[in-house]
Amino acid sequence: TYKEGASAVPFMTISEQFVREYKGHPVVVRNSSSVYDAIVQIFLKDVGAIYVVNDDNHLVGVISRKDLLRASMGTQDLRDIPVNVIMTRMPNIITIKLEDTLHTAAKRMIEHHIDSLPVVQEINKVSHTYKVVGRITKTTIAKAYMELSKCYTV
Numbered sequence: 001t002y003k004e005g006a007s008a009v010p011f012m013t014i015s016e017q018f019v020r021e022y023k024g025h026p027v028v029v030r031n032s033s034s035v036y037d038a039i040v041q042i043f044l045k046d047v048g049a050i051y052v053v054n055d056d057n058h059l060v061g062v063i064s065r066k067d068l069l070r071a072s073m074g075t076q077d078l079r080d081i082p083v084n085v086i087m088t089r090m091p092n093i094i095t096i097k098l099e100d101t102l103h104t105a106a107k108r109m110i111e112h113h114i115d116s117l118p119v120v121q122e123i124n125k126v127s128h129t130y131k132v133v134g135r136i137t138k139t140t141i142a143k144a145y146m147e148l149s150k151c152y153t154v
């Protein structure tokens with residue numbers, strides 16, 4: 001419900017909010033890590049996906065819970081499977097930039113059926129070289145929505 005007394009508060013929408021202000025910490029592992037290491041990290045850091053970086057700290061892959069479950073269905077020791085065998089790799093990673101809006105982020109996650117986006121800074125567009133500086137998830141969008149609704153609801 002719109003609250004009369006709250007009219008001094010500017011009406012803000014998701015389209016006016018920037019990724020820069022809402023991004024969370026990315027959880028990253030090296031591409032030499034094992035699937036077992038990735039599972040440990042996903043539990044310890046309580047995230048749904050982790051990002052894989054190379055020795056130069058550039059984004060090379062994404063691993064989600066489903067990727068890890070799929071890898072666990074085989075009989076091979078998970079300590080012997082490197083993450084780069086199972087990850088979704090560049091150039092197929094859907095990313096978002098600091099200067100993009102939360103609206104763009106939400107639209108991108110819905111269109112691509114994914115739960116999170118690595119926030120990146122471009123180093124070289126042609127060679128798909130990006131540095132990971134954060135993450136945006138569907139929960140980020142839900143929290144922002146709730147925060148913004150407080151401005152004009154009872």
Ligand code: ADP
Pocket residue numbers: 048049062063064065066067087088092093094095113114115116117118
């Ligand atoms: P979950 O596996 O927990 O359902 P997602 O829906 O995010 O999580 O992931 C589904 C698939 O999409 C996985 O194979 C994952 O590697 C891939 N994926 C996740 N995030 C991205 C992304 N930002 N860009 C490209 N692929 C992604």
